[in-house]
Amino acid sequence: MHDVLVIGGGNAALCAALTAREAGASVLLLESSPREWRGGNSQHTRNLRCMHDAPQDVLVDAYPEDEYWRDLLGVTGGLTDEALARLVIRSTATCRDWMHRHGVHFQPSLSGALHTARTNAFFMGGGKALVNAYYRSAARLGVDIRYDAPVHSLELRDGEFVAARIGRERITARSCVVAAGGFESDREWLSEAWGQNEHGEWLADNFLIRGTRFNRGVLLKNLIESGADAIGDPSQSHCVAIDARAPLYDGGICTRVDCVSLGIMLNRNAERFYDEGEDFWPKRYAIWGRLVARQPGQIGYAIIDSKAIGRFMPPVFPGIRAETLDDLARQLGLDEARFMGTVTDYNAACRVGRFDHTLLDDCHTEGLTPAKTHWALPLDTPPYYGYALRPGITFTYLGLKVNEHAAVHFGGRPSRNLFVAGEMMAGNVLGKGYLAGIGMSIGTTFGRIAGTQAARAVQETNARERHAGV
Amino acid sequence: MQACEQVMDRGASDDAEAEVARVMQICNACRYCEGFCAVFPAMTRRIEFGKADAHYLANLCHNCGSCLHACQYAPPHEFVLNVPQAMARLRGKTYADYAWPACMGTAYRHAGVSIALALLASLVLFFLVPSGNLFERVDPPGSFFTLFPHGTLVWLFGVVFAWAALALGVGVGRFWRDVSPGAPNAAAATETTHAILTLKYLDGGHGEGCNNEDDAFSLWRRNFHHLTFYGFLLCFAATLAATFHHYVLGIHAPYALTSLPVVLGTVGGIGLVIGPAGLLWCNVRRHPLHGDTAQRPLDRGFMLLLLLTSASGLALLAWRDTAAMGVLLVVHLGAVMAFFLTLPYGKFAHGIYRSAALLKWAIEKRQPSRLKLGGD
Known part of the structure; x- marks a missing residue:
């Protein structure tokens, strides 16, 4: 049995897996897609919105915390959580050193996107290059990775993670991070969320999906049905x-x-x-x-x-x-x-x-x-x-409610060993609208928090078992 | 829908230029790979990709593979985007299309046969012309010119080399005129020289190197290429030094082990053994989607010929005082002759066309872009 199970294979999942492994936990990562489609929507991303008080390597001028916060407040019209948002904003000031250590390279804004030269650090080669770097780093650190591993449900007991299920297979772990994306590629769910117009047309029938075909919201739906607290509007994306x-x-x-x-x-x-x-x-x-x-x-x-x-x-x-x-x-x-x-x-x-x-x-x-x-x-x-x-549709905003430890909540109580990151909780910070590069900021910040907390939950479990055993 | 099919359907046309245009049209709407090399910044200065532009961009591409592994549209995506492969296929066509005389373009298309024929003919030639017995020790030991008079060799290689230089010169001259950004200034020339001598665009844009068998970066290919390139230059310098010794100083071969021609040739020869052997090793392990597998005979044939040239040269030095000298000399001269014969019609041409493309880029990037994209 692994200490930490990470479900998902995009940026947030990889950040969680790497961080948990760095903290000494043994980690298994389950990516639902085949290897060649790995990385979820992260493979389509290109930059990270970064706070900085002075020019930094690829970023010009300054983009202070308050300006970043005001920009976010503006696009969301207040549908955000200031404490969590500021947590994300502050972490973007320092997370790039960690990303670089795991092989991510940055470059100044691309031609055609020079308006973001101050606010956004671009990944050299885009998001797929970032995903590749993280997978290489994960393999080097000894994170176990499985592709073609679509988890369809979690086994929970009193708001605690027990096991994940892939078909008949049951995978246990001491703690779990879910970072398995939104539901943009579940056409039925999209239809339900967008409904019909006055002409009787189902709006979502004519939508195209810019993001990954593997984000079908299976785990999001399973968790909401299992009593996890949800946040956000399913038609927001x-x-x-x-x-x-x-x-x-x-x-x-x-x-x-x-x-x-x-x-x-x-x-x-x-x-x-x-x-x-x-x-x-x-x-x-x-x-x-x-x-x-x-x-x-x-x-x-x-x-x-x-x-x-x-x-x-x-x-x-x-x-x-x-x-x-x-x-x-x-x-x-x-x-x-x-x-x-x-x-x-x-x-x-x-x-x-x-x-x-x-x-x-x-x-x-x-x-x-x-x-x-x-x-x-x-x-x-x-x-x-x-x-x-x-x-x-690039990605959907409906997600699970979290606190500053990325814990999944059940009836307002944070889970001890189940955490969530990425698109599945981005709605806590981004209730509507969009700021270029903030999806990756949220995914990176909460991925690392979730990884840290999942590893800590393992230590606590171990300590408790030792105590009980002796 | 027709326009859509042009973008989606690769293989609708097997025209290498059309495929580069299709690929560049997709890349130009994405641009994530801009930091890797010069191809993408050059692309963003255009919104249409005609024949000449396609050939220019194809030769600017160093086939590092970075943009393939980073590509969200690479297979199995329905866009089936593979920039390095499209570029490599078109480069094969550049060499053939711009070859002079035009009929020699066929040598590229049958590269394995061309190299084998050139080598066979050269070996036969040198087996037939010696003025002494190849299988006996010569007196004084190591004296090559007992078997092949110096003047004969100078004439033979001089004529072939001049022909090769002329043929390559005409080809690359046509290539230059097809996309002509104007005359180079000193800064452009300096930048180009630097890019060539350091193989700047095999560093991945971040210094960790290029891709070979997977998405990991490595400097091996660049380092092996350096050993090959500088090894070749040192061997060439050894030949010049020997010529200087012969005509100016009046000192005739065989030269002492500590003499300039032998030291240069030995060091260069060792580089020219390790370099091509390493490149061959990289080539065998290369990711199957990199480059154009149809050009493997061109690539590997060239590496093997370089390896034969350097290995036979070093063997000749090692055993020049024995009875094996005659045969080794024939093999070495045959390999060198085959190299010169195939120079304008083989892989060697990649360096010339790529250098020209790099110079074009260095000139072009210093000119203001004609496009005014709103996003900027």
């Missing part, structure tokens, strides 16, 4: 408008289409529905998934003209291209007359000043509802391009 042609699962970063603020966004009825120029794209890209989800058919169409080409990150799929606007409408399958009406109205409403995509410029519309408040240039320069977009 990181939800981006992504190319409708993206693969059903694991689309990752490259399926984003970053031209929305340079043109207009239409729904299936060829109507605009939101201010495309409300704020800088990096601050707004994560709202468009929910906006598109609320439109009929859960689909949107980003329309640009050739003035926008070369001004946004190149999308993975080429856009639908046409020499005339009516041809573009035809190719996109939109009603031609209504499309032309919307574009004509928009073009006529544009008040063009000095276009500057790096500023909140003065190009805006007048007398148009909804308005486009910045970067409003008429669509008048062929060729024209259109991209069909669908909601793409």
